[in-house]
Amino acid sequence: MRKFEDSVYDLIVETSTNLPGDVRRAIAAGRALEDKDTRSGLALATIAQNIGMAELQVSPICQDTGMPTFVIHTPIGVNQLEMKRDIRQAVVRATRDGKLRPNSVDSLTGGNSGDNLGEGTPVIHFEQWEEEHVDVRLILKGGGCENKNIQYSLPAELEGLGKAGRDLDGIRKCILHAVYQAQGQGCSAGFIGVGIGGDRTSGYELAKKQLFRKADDMNPIPELLELENYIMENANKLGIGTMGFGGEVTLLGCKVGVMNRLPASFFVSVAYNCWAFRRQGVLIDTATGDIREWLYERGSGITVGAVAAKTPPDMDTPEAENSGERAVQPAAAESSAAVGADTAGGAREIRLTTPISEEDIRRLRVGDVVILSGEMHTGRDALHKYLIDHESPVDLSGAVIYHCGPVMLKDEEGWHVKAAGPTTSIREEPYQGDIIKKFGIRAVIGKGGMGAGTLQALHDHGGVYLNAIGGAAQYYAECIKKVNGVDFLEFGIPEAMWHLTIDGFAAIVTMDSHGNSLHADVEKDSASKLALFREAVFK
Numbered sequence: 001m002r003k004f005e006d007s008v009y010d011l012i013v014e015t016s017t018n019l020p021g022d023v024r025r026a027i028a029a030g031r032a033l034e035d036k037d038t039r040s041g042l043a044l045a046t047i048a049q050n051i052g053m054a055e056l057q058v059s060p061i062c063q064d065t066g067m068p069t070f071v072i073h074t075p076i077g078v079n080q081l082e083m084k085r086d087i088r089q090a091v092v093r094a095t096r097d098g099k100l101r102p103n104s105v106d107s108l109t110g111g112n113s114g115d116n117l118g119e120g121t122p123v124i125h126f127e128q129w130e131e132e133h134v135d136v137r138l139i140l141k142g143g144g145c146e147n148k149n150i151q152y153s154l155p156a157e158l159e160g161l162g163k164a165g166r167d168l169d170g171i172r173k174c175i176l177h178a179v180y181q182a183q184g185q186g187c188s189a190g191f192i193g194v195g196i197g198g199d200r201t202s203g204y205e206l207a208k209k210q211l212f213r214k215a216d217d218m219n220p221i222p223e224l225l226e227l228e229n230y231i232m233e234n235a236n237k238l239g240i241g242t243m244g245f246g247g248e249v250t251l252l253g254c255k256v257g258v259m260n261r262l263p264a265s266f267f268v269s270v271a272y273n274c275w276a277f278r279r280q281g282v283l284i285d286t287a288t289g290d291i292r293e294w295l296y297e298r299g300s301g302i303t304v305g306a307v308a309a310k311t312p313p314d315m316d317t318p319e320a321e322n323s324g325e326r327a328v329q330p331a332a333a334e335s336s337a338a339v340g341a342d343t344a345g346g347a348r349e350i351r352l353t354t355p356i357s358e359e360d361i362r363r364l365r366v367g368d369v370v371i372l373s374g375e376m377h378t379g380r381d382a383l384h385k386y387l388i389d390h391e392s393p394v395d396l397s398g399a400v401i402y403h404c405g406p407v408m409l410k411d412e413e414g415w416h417v418k419a420a421g422p423t424t425s426i427r428e429e430p431y432q433g434d435i436i437k438k439f440g441i442r443a444v445i446g447k448g449g450m451g452a453g454t455l456q457a458l459h460d461h462g463g464v465y466l467n468a469i470g471g472a473a474q475y476y477a478e479c480i481k482k483v484n485g486v487d488f489l490e491f492g493i494p495e496a497m498w499h500l501t502i503d504g505f506a507a508i509v510t511m512d513s514h515g516n517s518l519h520a521d522v523e524k525d526s527a528s529k530l531a532l533f534r535e536a537v538f539k
């Protein structure tokens with residue numbers, strides 16, 4: 001298998017950069033249900049544009065390239081140790097080329113190995129089979145949606161839904177609850193894999209295995225087919241919408257599998273995958289290691305919901321060419337006025353340059369689209385923890401902090417941003433309010449929203465929370481014009497504090513300085529909708 005390493009490298013690049021055909025079709029179907037002038041509609045347009053950009057530039061769709069997880073079937077007699085070595089080498093090469101973000105972090109020291117190798121990473125599962133070829137499947141599932149996985153132990157009392165028993169109806173309630181509890185934090189609209197039964201480990205394994213099914217397949221077990229169809233019909237009624245902005249489309253796929261359990265245990269395990277559902281597979285020639293076949297329809301040429309052109313496209317991408325639609329960032333906006341024209345859907349569009357004054361911030365309201373220029377600083381988990389009891393290396397008064405762990409590459413000219421979408425902000429909730437006040441920060445950009453402590457700090461100090469579109473890593477990388485410097489590189493590339501010059505960086509105000517939070521509103525509204533599913537359906 002001389003060519004095996006190259007084939008695995010090609011599989012990694014394809015998986016990270018080119019969303020498969022079945023996933024694209026599912027997003028397109030979701031997009032067709034959403035009014036394109038709403039926040040969710042605009043977010044979906046950004047996602048569509050980002051998918052096209054990633055393919056064209058052969059760059060990661062999302063900056064979080066996840067935990068590389070390989071599932072491999074080999075004929076008897078194939079040397080699995082050699083294959084493992086080749087896979088590890090391919091992973092290192094893909095990381096060095098900016099197709100994977102260095103994502104392997106020592107859980108005790110916090111050190112990043114820098115090449116995606118480390119204890120337990122990448123994940124490689126081998127199984128033998130009677131076929132003559134090698135089947136290699138890869139999923140790159142990011143950390144934000146991984147955090148929204150959930151496991152239920154039945155019987156249980158579920159918020160809004162009441163008792164969930166050890167039967168199909170109890171399982172139905174668990175799945176609806178799983179979609180509800182994710183809100184927008186796992187970059188909805190999502191895909192879920194559900195495992196019924198097993199133990200705590202094998203239940204999750206079964207759930208993740210469902211994510212390898214094709215989006216448009218049919219469950220061979222009639223009860224499960226019925227359950228999947230029920231969930232697909234009803235989960236969207238929760239109204240969570242893309243990124244948790246509220247809307248018609250919350251779930252894009254649901255696959256359920258079942259296995260036996262112990263008499264005492266009844267687990268329902270749910271693996272939540274964001275819209276950036278990156279999985280591919282190849283059949284490999286056992287003699288040469290060449291790729292003979294791709295196992296999922298490749299994405300190239302499949303648009304994510306083309307609709308009649310309304311405004312001229314602002315990006316030269318396949319998606320933009322095909323759709324002619326506008327994304328979050330307006331197509332043509334040269335105005336430098338602080339408060340500009342209304343965007344689609346009646347939202348105000350406001351241009352701001354850093355450092356931002358309190359007065360400008362207090363003028364912003366939930367729903368406004370802000371177009372930022374100037375300098376911003378990335379900061380996520382390690383930096384927030386650090387800043388609580390240390391000084392900042394740069395002046396942060398009037399500053400913008402971006403919850404982002406980018407993919408960065410260095411050459412003779414310096415650092416380059418290869419992918420830079422937002423990370424889930426709620427993890428910084430224990431620190432954010434104090435940090436806003438301590439350093440005089442005016443805007444925090446992230447995704448999924450923040451809690452009551454941050455909302456209070458935004459009110460008291462004069463700040464806003466801006467929601468960028470999760471997963472749109474190429475779209476935002478395009479708005480970053482220069483890397484001015486970096487601090488805390490010892491935290492690892494994703495966790496370092498990158499100082500970036502931006503131009504035309506668009507995000508939506510979802511928490512303002514007047515006590516309004518779109519996230520709190522959508523959560524409350526979806527909780528009341530969840531309660532409508534309390535009555536038994538499967539008797």
Ligand SMILES: O=C(O)C[C@H](O)C(=O)O
Nearest residue numbers: 064142143144405423424
């Ligand atoms: O780690 C990241 O960059 C993002 C993460 O996948 C998230 O969704 O929060």
Ligand code: SF4
Nearest residue numbers: 062142144187274471
């Ligand atoms: S940022 Fe969003 S799209 Fe990217 S891996 Fe995390 S959950 Fe998925």
